[in-house]
Amino acid sequence: MNKDFFAHKTAVIDEGCSIGNGTKIWHFSHIMPNSTIGNQCNIGQNVVISPEVVLGNNVKIQNNVSVYTGVICDDDVFLGPSCVFTNVTNPRSGVNRRAEYSRTHVGKGATIGANATIVCGHDIGTFAFIGAGAVVTKNIPPYALVVGNPAKQIGWMSEYGHRLEFDQKDIAVCPESNETYILKEQQVYKTHLVK
């Protein structure tokens, strides 16, 4: 196994894991067999990465998050403290559903706020932003900002995490990066326009 990562002495790393360069794994976290963690990730305290999970590069996971089998996080995903994934829609203690875990795909650059719950089988689009405490029950489009239970879209967020205010021509500018976005048929795209 690559040794160019940091794991606190209380962390447990099982067989068959791949952990990228510069990744940090903090107190009492458990990396389960055959999971793959990219470069420069930060895995906070009391985090579980279940078997076969794949995390991209620069994924930041705050304390008390369990990333279950079936969850895929692309590069630059942020998982807020105590957010909750699920991988079975209709669990029953007496019925073994291990062969039917549902998939949850979290796209590049997406943020999941503190204490949000993601009901399994849904995709979270690139750079989508899930507000604190939201309960996601549907696919979330790229750049969408959703809050509440069930989560509803209240706007759009830039890649830098600012609300996008679209003008009459459906153009918006991120106040931090000055990058320009266009809204077309209820989808947001980053443009190469300079405004």
Ligand SMILES: CC(C)(COP(=O)(O)OP(=O)(O)OC[C@H]1O[C@@H](n2cnc3c(N)ncnc32)[C@H](O)[C@@H]1OP(=O)(O)O)[C@@H](O)C(=O)NCCC(=O)NCCS
């Ligand atoms: C979603 C979020 C980004 C919105 O921030 P914002 O753009 O500054 O929004 P505002 O505070 O202006 O709120 C806009 C409206 O949405 C509501 N709202 C904001 N966040 C909400 C949330 N998480 N759940 C439900 N409603 C929310 C506000 O009450 C307000 O409603 P109103 O228009 O009826 O008054 C922010 O509230 C949030 O949840 N951030 C995540 C923080 C987090 O989890 N960080 C983790 C790392 S520490």
